[in-house]
Amino acid sequence: MSVVTxxxxxxxxxxxxxxxLRWSILCIIGTLFAVPIIAMVEFTLRRGLEGGYDFxxxxxxxxxxxxxxxxxLGQAIGNSLVLAAATVALMIVLLVPTMILVxxxxxxxxxxxxxxxxxPISIPAIVLVVGLAPVYGVIARAAGSGVWSLAFAYSVLVLxxxxxxxxxxxxxxxxxxxTEAARSLGASWPVVIARVxxxxxxxxxxxxxxxxxxxxxxxxxxxxxxxxxxLQTALVIVQKDDPFIAVIVAxxxxxxxxxxxxxxxxxxxxGANRPRRTS
Amino acid sequence: MTTVEPRRPVRRGSxxxxxxxxxxxxxxxxxxxxxxWGVAPFALYVALFLALPTAIALxxxxxxxxxxxxxxxxAALGDPFVINGFTTSIVLSAVTALIGAVLGALVCxxxxxxxxxxxxxxxxxxxSGVLAQFGGVMLAFAFVATIGIQGLITxxxxxxxxxxxxxxxVWLYEAPGLVLPYIYFQVPLMVIIFLPALEALKPQWAEAxxxxxGTTATYWRRIALPVLAPSFLGSLLLLFANAFxxxxxxxxxxxxxxxxxxxxxxxxxxxxxxxxxENLAGALALGMIIVMAxxxxxxxxxxRRAARxxx
Amino acid sequence: xxxxxxxxxxxxxxxxAMTLGACATDTAPEGGIDASTATSIADFGTxxxxxxxxxxxxxLNVIALPRDWANYGEILDLFIERYPEITxxxxxxDASSAEEIQAAENLAGQDTAPDVFDLGLAxxxxxxxxxxxxxxxxxxDIPAALKDEDGLFWADYGGYMAIGYDPDAxxxxxxxxxxxxxxxxxxxxxxxxxxxxxxxxAAVGMATVQNGGTLDDFQAGIDFFAELNAAGNFVKIDxxxxxxxxxxxxxxxDWDYLNAGYAAELxxxxxxxxxxLPGTGYAGYYNQAINKxxxxxxxxxLWMEFLYSPEVQNLWLKGGARPVLEASMVANGExxxxxxxALPEAPADTVVPSAEQSEAxxxxxGEQWAxxxx
Numbered sequence: 001m002s003v004v005t006x007x008x009x010x011x012x013x014x015x016x017x018x019x020x021l022r023w024s025i026l027c028i029i030g031t032l033f034a035v036p037i038i039a040m041v042e043f044t045l046r047r048g049l050e051g052g053y054d055f056x057x058x059x060x061x062x063x064x065x066x067x068x069x070x071x072x073l074g075q076a077i078g079n080s081l082v083l084a085a086a087t088v089a090l091m092i093v094l095l096v097p098t099m100i101l102v103x104x105x106x107x108x109x110x111x112x113x114x115x116x117x118x119x120p121i122s123i124p125a126i127v128l129v130v131g132l133a134p135v136y137g138v139i140a141r142a143a144g145s146g147v148w149s150l151a152f153a154y155s156v157l158v159l160x161x162x163x164x165x166x167x168x169x170x171x172x173x174x175x176x177x178x179t180e181a182a183r184s185l186g187a188s189w190p191v192v193i194a195r196v197x198x199x200x201x202x203x204x205x206x207x208x209x210x211x212x213x214x215x216x217x218x219x220x221x222x223x224x225x226x227x228x229x230x231l232q233t234a235l236v237i238v239q240k241d242d243p244f245i246a247v248i249v250a251x252x253x254x255x256x257x258x259x260x261x262x263x264x265x266x267x268x269x270x271g272a273n274r275p276r277r278t279s
Numbered sequence: 280m281t282t283v284e285p286r287r288p289v290r291r292g293s294x295x296x297x298x299x300x301x302x303x304x305x306x307x308x309x310x311x312x313x314x315x316w317g318v319a320p321f322a323l324y325v326a327l328f329l330a331l332p333t334a335i336a337l338x339x340x341x342x343x344x345x346x347x348x349x350x351x352x353x354a355a356l357g358d359p360f361v362i363n364g365f366t367t368s369i370v371l372s373a374v375t376a377l378i379g380a381v382l383g384a385l386v387c388x389x390x391x392x393x394x395x396x397x398x399x400x401x402x403x404x405x406x407s408g409v410l411a412q413f414g415g416v417m418l419a420f421a422f423v424a425t426i427g428i429q430g431l432i433t434x435x436x437x438x439x440x441x442x443x444x445x446x447x448x449v450w451l452y453e454a455p456g457l458v459l460p461y462i463y464f465q466v467p468l469m470v471i472i473f474l475p476a477l478e479a480l481k482p483q484w485a486e487a488x489x490x491x492x493g494t495t496a497t498y499w500r501r502i503a504l505p506v507l508a509p510s511f512l513g514s515l516l517l518l519f520a521n522a523f524x525x526x527x528x529x530x531x532x533x534x535x536x537x538x539x540x541x542x543x544x545x546x547x548x549x550x551x552x553x554x555x556x557e558n559l560a561g562a563l564a565l566g567m568i569i570v571m572a573x574x575x576x577x578x579x580x581x582x583r584r585a586a587r588x589x590x
Numbered sequence: 591x592x593x594x595x596x597x598x599x600x601x602x603x604x605x606x607a608m609t610l611g612a613c614a615t616d617t618a619p620e621g622g623i624d625a626s627t628a629t630s631i632a633d634f635g636t637x638x639x640x641x642x643x644x645x646x647x648x649x650l651n652v653i654a655l656p657r658d659w660a661n662y663g664e665i666l667d668l669f670i671e672r673y674p675e676i677t678x679x680x681x682x683x684d685a686s687s688a689e690e691i692q693a694a695e696n697l698a699g700q701d702t703a704p705d706v707f708d709l710g711l712a713x714x715x716x717x718x719x720x721x722x723x724x725x726x727x728x729x730x731d732i733p734a735a736l737k738d739e740d741g742l743f744w745a746d747y748g749g750y751m752a753i754g755y756d757p758d759a760x761x762x763x764x765x766x767x768x769x770x771x772x773x774x775x776x777x778x779x780x781x782x783x784x785x786x787x788x789x790x791x792a793a794v795g796m797a798t799v800q801n802g803g804t805l806d807d808f809q810a811g812i813d814f815f816a817e818l819n820a821a822g823n824f825v826k827i828d829x830x831x832x833x834x835x836x837x838x839x840x841x842x843x844d845w846d847y848l849n850a851g852y853a854a855e856l857x858x859x860x861x862x863x864x865x866x867l868p869g870t871g872y873a874g875y876y877n878q879a880i881n882k883x884x885x886x887x888x889x890x891x892l893w894m895e896f897l898y899s900p901e902v903q904n905l906w907l908k909g910g911a912r913p914v915l916e917a918s919m920v921a922n923g924e925x926x927x928x929x930x931x932a933l934p935e936a937p938a939d940t941v942v943p944s945a946e947q948s949e950a951x952x953x954x955x956g957e958q959w960a961x962x963x964x
Contacts, residue, residue: 015485015495016392025389026403029382029466031408036421036463039431043424043836048859071678098321105314115575116325121520122571123333124541126548127564131332133696140700156328161472164517168476168510203395204475210408211471218412220527226448227651227681227693227702236416237683240657242855243832254409261405267398269567360960420832427778428825429837449776452826535783535826536960549689550786551710552952557692 031032037251044248061248073249075232079147083230084216086151088209092164094155096205100197101161103170104179107221117163120156125221147228156213162208206268210261217257330516342349349493361543365566367454368539372522375461382386382516383469387477407467414464419531422460454538462526472517476510509582516578520571540567625887629741630725631895638765640659640895643888645675650889652678653693653704654685658851660747660833661909665902667891676889686787687713694720694881705890707879710788712948714743714877721879724891726898729920736875738750746897747847748875748910750936751796754849759840766800766814769841770821778818779825779839781848784955793843794955795943796872805943808951816962819912826833831855846934850910864934872938875914
């Protein structure tokens with residue numbers, strides 16, 4: 001008769017699926033998604049004309065015995081990491097306060113904000129670049145053409161995803177009541193945002209940060225069209241030498257992104273485990 | 280406890296004088312500075328990096344090669360080839376968005392009850408983040424290696440099971456072949472953006488439903504689904520937009536013809552043989568924005584109906 | 591609340607400052623020589639002066655030079671090794687010729703703009719406004735038909751349209767009609783879409799002349815590919831080293847030097863043979879040009895002189911392409927005999943489309959191609 005959760009601690013208040021249902025869904029979908037990756041790995045293991053498989057290429061890459069043409073990768077990875085950090089910072093500093101403000105104080109602007117945040121994804125990057133090029137011309141003359149300035153364009157690109165992630169969370173928590181409670185207890189606005197709302201938005205912010213990092217690491221078009229070097233453009237250059245090594249490097253960059261996101265998630269959740277004063 | 284009643288409304292000029300408070304808590308009172316100023320930084324940023332480039336890009340659709348104003352490019356949108364492109368794009372995006380949303384929601388459902396900081400959840404979050412943006416040449420090659428003519432699965436199916444998936448022609452390198460790669464990044468994207476929405480389901484509702492004698496099915500049908508509907512629809516819209524404007528994977532996988540609009544835009548901008556059609560790209564982009572605006576209005580309509588179930 | 595006001599104010603001031611800063615131009619040429627107007631080495635003095643000016647600039651931006659395209663990898667590495675003071679930035683190796691010009695336009699005035707171009711003929715002819723005139727030292731050795739008389743662009747290397755194939759997967763094609771056979775089911779690819787890519791355009795051109803047509807009317811070529819598609823032999827994916835290595839595209843229509851590049855790259859992984867069909871051969875040259883607004887004009891000109899030295903022309907030959915200084919190098923004995931002999935045999939007749947023929951063909955393809963290969 002009881003529908004209360006059976007699992008260990010609910011992620012939400014909904015009744016959890018039974019163990020076998022959970023694992024069958026995850027295993028089936030997981031396998032389907034693993035297959036293309038496995039096919040890529042199989043391709044890299046091929047030994048060539050003799051047939052069979054070996055790890056020689058993986059050894060080559062992992063021991064760093066690649067030629068000088070691969071030096072561009074190291075620099076590119078650094079660039080991408082800087083861009084990822086800058087983009088997440090911009091997102092948190094610019095987007096989140098605006099969303100909170102609109103949600104709490106300017107509800108009539110919600111549709112406008114939603115449209116604005118959905119616009120970047122409606123326009124393919126190759127068209128957006130036609131318009132971004134003059135803006136970046138101005139920026140280049142004012143602040144140089146370092147790769148960090150791409151963060152402005154990237155923050156625009158992640159707007160749709162970050163908005164949806166944070167908005168889902170905002171809708172879920174009762175932000176109005178929380179704010180009123182905090183304000184009535186004498187909190188100033190920065191305190192309200194920093195110590196009341198943001199901790200409750202942790203899931204949404206983390207999801208937004210995740211997708212921002214993923215977008216930045218996977219972005220190719222704008223960097224390529226503005227002739228800047230990031231991870232994906234470097235991969236394309238590297239691809240031209242040896243297709244097998246290229247696939248290995250692509251797989252390693254996926255792994256790198258995966259580990260980076262794991263670390264970010266860990267840091268984000270470590271904060272959640274500190275004892276909080278609950279409402 | 281989920282609510283706290285304010286003991287008494289705080290008035291302006293309270294003893295705890297702060298110099299940063301903007302508006303008072305009582306909603307009817309507004310100070311001289313309206314909260315609209317708070318959106319100014321964001322508005323400026325968006326104006327510089329989104330509105331302005333969009334306007335410039337769309338503006339190219341209204342001029343011809345020499346810069347004179349013309350409607351020719353817009354008129355070219357009526358070309359059957361272009362209409363075909365839009366139809367294919369819309370259908371492809373809608374199908375992959377729907378499948379992606381459903382499968383993604385299923386994965387989110389499977390994650391209910393797991394510890395938020397447990398290993399399973401962390402790994403799935405990270406994997407979704409990575410795969411959601413995995414696209415372009417590498418994704419195309421992954422699918423070539425999997426279900427291409429000489430792909431791993433194709434060969435296995437042919438040799439072991441005797442099934443030839445390409446018996447009626449190779450569909451992988453045309454528009455239908457894009458469905459699978461698109462789903463490959465739609466599902467992880469859905470998982471990422473929809474999981475926070477599950478926070479909305481309060482335990483009290485499940486308990487209340489149980490107390491009132493409801494089954495799990497009723498809970499889902501009458502409480503959880505209506506509450507989750509707005510976020511689900513929002514995510515669906517995002518998935519649609521994501522598929523609609525993505526072109527790197529399509530460019531790598533389908534080399535002949537431009538079956539979807541982003542490929543037509545790219546052909547107009549970068550063709551080596553048919554020169555001088557760059558301005559058509561602006562017109563096509565305008566068409567894409569119009570389609571997105573229509574999709575957004577549909578979404579707003581659905582939202583309004585879904586909102587009836589809330590509160 | 592004052593902070594939002596201040597924030598808004600600061601933002602507005604910043605925006606204004608940036609706009610005003612952009613209006614201030616700083617195009618004073620340093621030193622005595624203005625490299626961006628130099629039209630030959632003589633304007634610099636000696637070759638050593640050119641080298642010094644280029645080293646002073648310290649950087650070179652190249653675009654659309656894949657490392658496996660006619661051995662550009664080795665050429666780039668040689669330049670980097672010889673001039674370590676010059677940092678070479680390779681951008682967008684997959685860019686088409688049109689995208690190169692677009693990059694120049696998008697990045698005009700920035701220091702990431704491309705300095706030099708390597709373009710197909712059609713794009714070169716229509717983009718002369720972007721080029722700065724320059725006459726390399728061996729200008730007179732370039733055949734007259736392969737250069738612009740005002741020095742705006744000039745050919746660098748060329749080749750014949752050829753068919754590369756995996757001998758373990760398919761039998762050797764001896765004529766175009768062979769490709770319609772059963773053994774080639776789902777195996778034949780061309781390098782792009784002819785309405786977009788120069789190499790694919792050339793493939794249709796080659797099919798035209800091999801199928802009994804002339805360059806005035808590409809219909810014969812379009813008909814051949816329609817037949818190929820109907821037979822189920824046409825694979826509509828862009829061949830890349832990866833697809834060739836994985837066996838997805840065992841037969842590829844591409845320039846002979848690009849096919850030779852696949853063979854070199856996949857040594858030991860896959861066997862790859864290149865054949866130029868006998869009879870009439872379809873040839874094409876690519877062209878070099880210098881960006882008028884090159885951020886590093888001296889380095890750009892040094893790159894050109896570098897490319898037109900016998901050493902580097904032989905490197906192009908090593909990549910399987912025919913360097914434009916071929917005739918004079920053979921006469922002077924500068925050509926690498928072994929590499930020259932290794933080139934696929936040239937067919938009896940060679941045809942190269944003129945500008946008018948190219949334009950007419952492009953229009954025809956624009957109308958017919960999509961429906962032909964549906």
